[in-house]
Amino acid sequence: MTEKKASPSRRALQVRARAxxxxxxxxxxxxxxxxxxxxxWRKPRGLDNKIRRKILGWxxxxxxxxxxxxxARYLHPSGYKExxxxxxxxxxxxxVDTEAIRIAHRVGKRKRVDIIAKATELNLKILNLNAPTxxxxxxxxADDNETETNEDVTKVTKSEIKSKKEKKQPKKAxxxxxxxxxxxx
Numbered sequence: 001m002t003e004k005k006a007s008p009s010r011r012a013l014q015v016r017a018r019a020x021x022x023x024x025x026x027x028x029x030x031x032x033x034x035x036x037x038x039x040x041w042r043k044p045r046g047l048d049n050k051i052r053r054k055i056l057g058w059x060x061x062x063x064x065x066x067x068x069x070x071x072a073r074y075l076h077p078s079g080y081k082e083x084x085x086x087x088x089x090x091x092x093x094x095x096v097d098t099e100a101i102r103i104a105h106r107v108g109k110r111k112r113v114d115i116i117a118k119a120t121e122l123n124l125k126i127l128n129l130n131a132p133t134x135x136x137x138x139x140x141x142a143d144d145n146e147t148e149t150n151e152d153v154t155k156v157t158k159s160e161i162k163s164k165k166e167k168k169q170p171k172k173a174x175x176x177x178x179x180x181x182x183x184x185x
Contacts, residue, residue, distance in 0.1 A: 009071065009098075013079055016072035023066050027059055076100060080125055087111060088118050100125035 029044045029051045031037040044052035044061065051061050067073075076082050080100035085091060086107060094101055101124050103115055119126050 009075070009079055012069070012072040012075060013077075015069045016075070019069055019072075024060055026062050029059075076127060078125070078127070080127075082127060085115060085119075088114055091115065091118055091122060091124065094122075094124055096123055100127050102127045 026041045027039050028037050028042045029049055031039050041062065046052065050058040054061070074081055078100065081098055082102050083090075083094050083099045084104050085094075085101045086104045088111075091101065101115075101119060103112055103126065107115065116126060116129065
């Protein structure tokens with residue numbers, strides 16, 4: 001018999017969705033009253049703030065009671081648990097059935113390509129697969145070379161730039177105050 005791979009926890013995602021539907025939208029205090037306030041949540045800090053004091057009849061503020069369900073915490077929307085990977089050796093720790101990898105943002109292109117190659121070999125799910133392959137990199141460098149040749153054609157001579165600057169500068173107008181001083185002398 002062949003073993004089936006355990007799929008990501010659908011039940012956990014459904015529980016999370018139900019909990020999210022019950023959670024209210026948290027809005028900034030009195031954002032409905034003043035147009036200059038956006039609806040995005042800001043922590044209420046005032047001494048008399050009704051939301052901070054949890055006064056009945058005012059909108060609720062975030063608290064630990066609204067935390068997501070324990071079985072769905074730290075899960076990616078795909079249902080896998082995220083594991084940050086910095087090098088190829090980190091891939092050996094990852095459980096293929098329940099975990100997906102996210103390549104750290106500070107990993108360079110060369111190491112990223114190595115990690116992606118090894119991860120596809122191990123059948124791992126990669127959450128941020130946006131690195132160009134070696135063939136794509138060659139194409140982009142070829143495109144860069146083409147744009148450089150186009151820039152050479154469009155270069156402007158220094159004399160043309162000077163003539164344009166002279167045209168842009170307004171002629172100096174005689175100041176009325178200096179005329180009055182000359183006439184008074």
